[in-house]
Amino acid sequence: MIRVLIVDDSRQSQFFLKTMLAQSTECTIVDTIASAANAELYCLGNRIDLILMDICTADNASGLAAAEKIKKNYPGVKIVMVTSMPEYSFIGQAKCAGCEGFWYKEYGDTELLDVVQRVMSGEKCYPEEAPVIPVGLANSKDFSDREYEIVRMLADGLNRQEIADKLGISARTVRFYIEELKTKTGHEDTMKMVAAFVEQKLIINNLQ
């Protein structure tokens, strides 16, 4: 029997995941917790085979940070990140953390049970790409990783020079990127452009 821990701060999401897993006779849900920060504590004294981990959890705790810690201390525990946020960097971060799978609650056409079965049989199961979300006149596929980085830093409140220093490029280059972003999205104002990314949840900051 696969012992599953669900980590999600939304009761509806918890119930939804429970309902999905209830269709499998191989899985048993051990517990549901709201904060990813408590997941490692849970693994300390309980045998867990699989964690379905939300990324943005209660107490601003990052599921990705918790997954990295758990994989380091409990490598036998398999982790599937689940999220409804189309944030561009989550798939990459999940892979870096060592997670075995990644599943979008609202996007994609792969069933959760299918992902669970493949992960438990030793496969890595990731979507081919992040969902395509419209941002102004463009969509989320039209932007490079560097452009996403710059938008994230703008959302954090950094100015052009600070962004340039962090990325090791010139302020002029940063300005070029920003103008390109504004042209692609059709927003004349930088703050409106950043707000469009945040509103569409392509950029999520403030995770601990």
Place this chain on the structure above:
Amino acid sequence: MSSMRLVPYPVLVGMVVAAILALVFFSASLVLRLEDEKGRRKPAPFLPLIFALALTMSEMAFLRTIFLGMTLSGSGAFFQEVPWSIHIVLLLIMLGTAVWSMAREIRYRQTHFVRSSIKEAVDTMPVGLCFADQEGRQVLTNQSMIRFAEQLTGHTLSNVFSFLREIKEDRLAENCIRMDLFENEDEDIYTFRMQDGRVLQLTRDLVTVAEEEYVQLVVTDITMQHDFYDDLTKTNAALLTQRKEMRSLADRLIQSNHEEELLNYKIQVHNDVGQMIMTADQALKSGSMQEMQECATQWISLVERFTNMEDEKNRGSSELLEEIIKVAEQIGCKVFFRTDLPEQIATQSVVRQAIREAIVNAVKHGRANEVTIAHRQVGRMIEITISNNGMLPAKGFSMKGGLKNLYESIRGDGGDLRAETGERFALVLTLPYMAREERK
């Protein structure tokens, strides 16, 4: 011509040149007489002057004798058989005297104020300057002022009062514009935009020198200041516009906050209802009554939550602490609160983080099965002690990993985190705290 054979030819040429030079320098020394500090000319020293005059006349006569072929000896000779070498010496003395007096004059001019040096200094000033008497006649005018007057009026500056009248009547040259920079312009200050784009300012003053009054005109180039003033005016206008916008934004801030809160509620409703719809879809597809009943229960719970949204928000923090305690119990570690933490402290994320880290360390390293939490107020700080019944560290304790991050976070909030190893191992967390009464 016989007399000319007595003087060697080169010597004769030299004597002629020396005589001409002596005549020139001597004449110059008569004209360029020394001045005293009041500009009055002092006559050159009397005796040397007479001596030089006599010498010059005699040598001129000697030279005339030679060129006219008159005899140098006998009764017809000028200066009766004085040898020509003596004449050379006398010429040289004349020359020397003239050169000496010229040198003295030059040295004097270099070390004292004379009219010409004052004029030279005034001409090199960067401003235009003109002094005139009570009739408007120029006493001292520099080149800058002369050029300025010509550019402004199209003719040379003659009488200062006429010049000022032309300005007041606006009879200026083409492309020279008089500008009124200030609302209440002083009558003695005039500003002009010249043909070449420069902005010049003319000021008129009355000055008193040696109990006499003079009119002083000064022209200064204020192009840079004028451009700065222009920029400043534009910047001020822009700032004023921004200030109005900020005021308008501030007025809308409250409304924006309300809208943001409303939006957050809408997002939560959208997400939760979306999840429930997918859940209901699954339940209906499965056909299981139990699942459908559970789904219906969840719908009711969802609606109740949305109805009591405010309470839901406030319950969040206590539920998070309860979850930590619940998880700790599930891994075999009971958590006891010796004292009830104040609400303001219990809801702080850093306190939950500290309790969590303490439990992890207690179970992982100390094999503890009990964690006790107590607090006390120490002045304006609150001290929370989280102790456990596990083993004490054998080799000493150092903060690593999660505890180290926690320590830095607490320090940033103005608090402190330390470990105590007495009878029991304890983490002591100190945070700033203000009681409710004090906050009011």
